[in-house]
Amino acid sequence: MEPKKMDTKKIESGFRLVMEGLGLDLSDPHMADSPQRVAKAWTEELCRGLKEPELRMRTFPLMAGYDPSMVVLQDIPVKSLCAHHLLPFVGKATVAYIPQKKLCGLSKLSRIVDHFSRKPQVQENLTHEIARFLQDNLDPLGIGVIVKASHFCMELRGVNHKGVMTTSTLMGVFLTDPTVRAEFMALAQAE
Numbered sequence: 001m002e003p004k005k006m007d008t009k010k011i012e013s014g015f016r017l018v019m020e021g022l023g024l025d026l027s028d029p030h031m032a033d034s035p036q037r038v039a040k041a042w043t044e045e046l047c048r049g050l051k052e053p054e055l056r057m058r059t060f061p062l063m064a065g066y067d068p069s070m071v072v073l074q075d076i077p078v079k080s081l082c083a084h085h086l087l088p089f090v091g092k093a094t095v096a097y098i099p100q101k102k103l104c105g106l107s108k109l110s111r112i113v114d115h116f117s118r119k120p121q122v123q124e125n126l127t128h129e130i131a132r133f134l135q136d137n138l139d140p141l142g143i144g145v146i147v148k149a150s151h152f153c154m155e156l157r158g159v160n161h162k163g164v165m166t167t168s169t170l171m172g173v174f175l176t177d178p179t180v181r182a183e184f185m186a187l188a189q190a191e
């Protein structure tokens with residue numbers, strides 16, 4: 001996706017309107033600068049994935065004769081926004097792949113998760129987008145991505161039910177080989 005140009009002034013005036021609509025006193029010293037502060041948080045943190053340049057992934061060749069086994073990174077922080085309510089959903093991701101010819105640095109896996117997290121979306125798409133990016137860049141034997149996150153839109157609204165949602169995307173041998181699939185699911189649930 002092309003990086004987006006953001007109009008910070010427009011975002012500021014939008015948040016000012018929200019505050020006025022709520023009948024808040026914008027002369028209160030705690031709130032006077034809130035529209036600017038909030039706009040900054042939205043553009044620089046919450047939605048920064050929208051304006052970041054397209055991710056490039058450096059890969060390393062898999063050693064010849066190496067018997068490919070699963071590479072797993074757990075507990076990757078997920079901080080995102082639900083597209084329906086623009087409220088946060090936060091949690092953890094587990095990302096795994098079985099290399100075919102290429103490897104990537106482990107830290108790159110958390111970088112990928114962070115990049116795709118930082119924008120409004122539905123969690124199902126986030127899980128899929130991470131898996132698709134790895135598929136395109138690593139061409140591995142298989143990929144598994146699990147995201148487990150609490151949705152504030154569920155926790156704060158209505159029944160105040162604990163809104164933890166789990167989504168997963170499996171590709172390649174993670175889908176077709178029951179042993180690989182079971183190993184991955186056991187790891188992902190072990191947290």
Ligand SMILES: [Zn+2]
Nearest residue numbers: 082084085153
């Ligand atoms: Zn929501």
